[in-house]
Amino acid sequence: MMEIVPDEDLKNIYNSFDIIGDIAVIRLNEYSKKYGQLIAQAIMKMHHNVKVVLGQISPVHGEFRLRKLEHLVGENRTTTIHKESGCLFAVDLNKCYFSPRLFYERLRIAKLVGCGETILNMFAGVGCFSIVIAKKSDVEKVYSVDVNPDAVWFMRENVRLNSVHGRVIPIESDAKEIAKRLRQKVDRVLMPLPEKALDYLPYAVEALKPGCGWIHYYDFEHAYKCEDPLEKVKHKVREKLESLGAAFNFRFARIVRSTGPNWYQVVLDISVSK
Numbered sequence: 001m002m003e004i005v006p007d008e009d010l011k012n013i014y015n016s017f018d019i020i021g022d023i024a025v026i027r028l029n030e031y032s033k034k035y036g037q038l039i040a041q042a043i044m045k046m047h048h049n050v051k052v053v054l055g056q057i058s059p060v061h062g063e064f065r066l067r068k069l070e071h072l073v074g075e076n077r078t079t080t081i082h083k084e085s086g087c088l089f090a091v092d093l094n095k096c097y098f099s100p101r102l103f104y105e106r107l108r109i110a111k112l113v114g115c116g117e118t119i120l121n122m123f124a125g126v127g128c129f130s131i132v133i134a135k136k137s138d139v140e141k142v143y144s145v146d147v148n149p150d151a152v153w154f155m156r157e158n159v160r161l162n163s164v165h166g167r168v169i170p171i172e173s174d175a176k177e178i179a180k181r182l183r184q185k186v187d188r189v190l191m192p193l194p195e196k197a198l199d200y201l202p203y204a205v206e207a208l209k210p211g212c213g214w215i216h217y218y219d220f221e222h223a224y225k226c227e228d229p230l231e232k233v234k235h236k237v238r239e240k241l242e243s244l245g246a247a248f249n250f251r252f253a254r255i256v257r258s259t260g261p262n263w264y265q266v267v268l269d270i271s272v273s274k
């Protein structure tokens with residue numbers, strides 16, 4: 001490829017791509033767009049398990065966190081089955097959010113879950129966090145909510161594929177409605193939607209059992225070199241939780257990934273006492 005793509009364009013090509021099941025997704029920007037086919041063919045040649053290459057031509061956007069995709073080479077489809085940590089995830093990339101980059105985070109959370117816990121996953125997508133937890137821990141139930149009907153359809157399919165019936169409960173709804181209405185309060189709440197996590201924090205606290213519970217809070221934060229993104233997120237979460245009168249402790253914090261120049265995805269594990 002170095003012989004065909006001029007050096008000045010090569011340095012601007014964002015050359016990272018994801019492989020989801022047998023589909024590769026390349027992020028195409030204004031520089032790499034014209035080389036989409038060429039890059040796609042190179043990926044197909046290098047990865048024999050890849051049967052489809054799609055170009056991502058928009059950022060993830062909207063309530064359902066979808067991205068615009070265009071077909072580049074291979075079979076013309078957007079559905080696949082992805083394997084991760086011994087689990088199978090069926091997904092239509094055109095209709096549902098999916099990121100293989102969160103695999104470590106899903107395993108990390110699963111390892112924290114105690115025997116007999118009840119969990120609320122407020123933004124469950126096709127069920128990845130919930131299913132990894134159900135397969136890797138002795139959790140009793142994970143109420144798994146998503147507002148996107150297609151994501152919930154695939155979540156039900158994934159419950160079947162992974163034989164976690166009765167332990168992962170797919171629910172199509174706005175998470176705040178479920179958090180308010182849950183008859184059985186929970187030990188732990190997952191909030192894997194940075195765009196809404198701060199606004200939905202009061203509902204997460206409301207869903208917890210009296211006593212001590214956990215919230216796994218995900219956010220995006222901008223931070224210059226001289227700033228600490230973890231401290232910036234803690235600052236705004238502290239203000240919010242104090243305004244709710246909750247007693248809490250930040251037990252763990254980490255940068256999950258960098259999402260752009262000076263932008264970070266951050267997770268806080270917060271213990272909350274009520």
Ligand SMILES: C[S@@+](CC[C@H](N)C(=O)[O-])C[C@H]1O[C@@H](n2cnc3c(N)ncnc32)[C@H](O)[C@@H]1O
Pocket residue numbers: 063064065097098099102122123124125126127128129145146147148151173174175176192193194196
């Ligand atoms: C970043 S994705 C979730 C990723 C998922 N946890 C995973 O590991 O693949 C966020 C999800 O939240 C859903 N969502 C957005 N607003 C919501 C709301 N108010 N209530 C419930 N789900 C919502 C979107 O449809 C999307 O599937």
